[in-house]
Amino acid sequence: MFNKPVSLAVTILGTTVFAWMAACSSSKETANNSSSNTGGATSSSSSTSLGSGTSSSSTGSSTSGGNSASTLIDDAANPSGQISLRPTGGYTAGYWFTTINDTGGTITPEPAASGGSWSYTTVPSPADASITMAACISGTTSPTLYSEAGEGFNWALEPIDAAADSGVQAAAVQYDISAYTGISFWAYVPPSSPAGTQMVRVLFPDKTSDPRGGVCSLDASTTPCSPDTAQCMVCYDSWEDTPTFNPGWQFVRIEFSELVQLMFGEIEASFDAQHSYGVTFQANGPQQADAGAVPFDFCIADINFITN
Numbered sequence: 001m002f003n004k005p006v007s008l009a010v011t012i013l014g015t016t017v018f019a020w021m022a023a024c025s026s027s028k029e030t031a032n033n034s035s036s037n038t039g040g041a042t043s044s045s046s047s048t049s050l051g052s053g054t055s056s057s058s059t060g061s062s063t064s065g066g067n068s069a070s071t072l073i074d075d076a077a078n079p080s081g082q083i084s085l086r087p088t089g090g091y092t093a094g095y096w097f098t099t100i101n102d103t104g105g106t107i108t109p110e111p112a113a114s115g116g117s118w119s120y121t122t123v124p125s126p127a128d129a130s131i132t133m134a135a136c137i138s139g140t141t142s143p144t145l146y147s148e149a150g151e152g153f154n155w156a157l158e159p160i161d162a163a164a165d166s167g168v169q170a171a172a173v174q175y176d177i178s179a180y181t182g183i184s185f186w187a188y189v190p191p192s193s194p195a196g197t198q199m200v201r202v203l204f205p206d207k208t209s210d211p212r213g214g215v216c217s218l219d220a221s222t223t224p225c226s227p228d229t230a231q232c233m234v235c236y237d238s239w240e241d242t243p244t245f246n247p248g249w250q251f252v253r254i255e256f257s258e259l260v261q262l263m264f265g266e267i268e269a270s271f272d273a274q275h276s277y278g279v280t281f282q283a284n285g286p287q288q289a290d291a292g293a294v295p296f297d298f299c300i301a302d303i304n305f306i307t308n
Helices: none
Strands: 046-050 070-074 097-100 106-108 133-140 148-154 182-189 201-204 239-241 248-255 278-284 295-306
Touching: 097 106, 133 148, 133 182, 278 295
Parallel strands: none
Antiparallel strands: 046 248, 070 295, 097 148, 106 133, 133 295, 148 278, 182 248, 182 295, 201 239, 201 278
């Protein structure tokens, strides 16, 4: 689900909510490239927690956090929610969206499909970077088992003529990010938030794991599990890492070479960075029956591609 940009009369849609079949996984999938955490993934990210503070330096094409080289993805500069990345090949940069599955949950900003609109949030700056705005979400997941909520964006969209094609859906495209070795970003959890420390899944859908790639299946009932691997060739087993967000600010680096799958869907040898769609930051709902809804409250800022 994508929010309607202020500067363009365009509706940009995400993918459909998908429920995993019990024969292949005990979890279910939320919209646009996300999948639920069963606790089997191992976090491969590195992060440093920092207190809030001030800095007079500009983010821009940031090299904060000790990156040897970095390319800006988003610095919250565009109020419409369009990311700062300038895709090659004549494509248009993607837009931030929010998503939540199942009933009974809440999320702010509200998804575009529910009548909401995107907005960045003013945040206190970390000590080691000049950040004043961030992509923040807060709310509670549905009390339904394995429910999910999150925010994210596609790297690139098909170009359209806003004047001639008002109302036309701009399709996301597979984008080559193989020139980079990973991403970095700043994560913030308000110290007073009842959500406290949170494990957030950072998901990278690609050609094989996303239904838009035409490889995996949306219907597990017609895609039997392999008797040898207990594998179902179903969608949304995105490559991922699961860093822990603590109250306050922390700098996070995620290496593409260390991403993992949960191994319930279409299995790949490695993340296909040449055919990637985008990134989603996802909070998980209850992982045990009758555990109740789970609060979430975090912000993402100053996102960069990194090259080691």
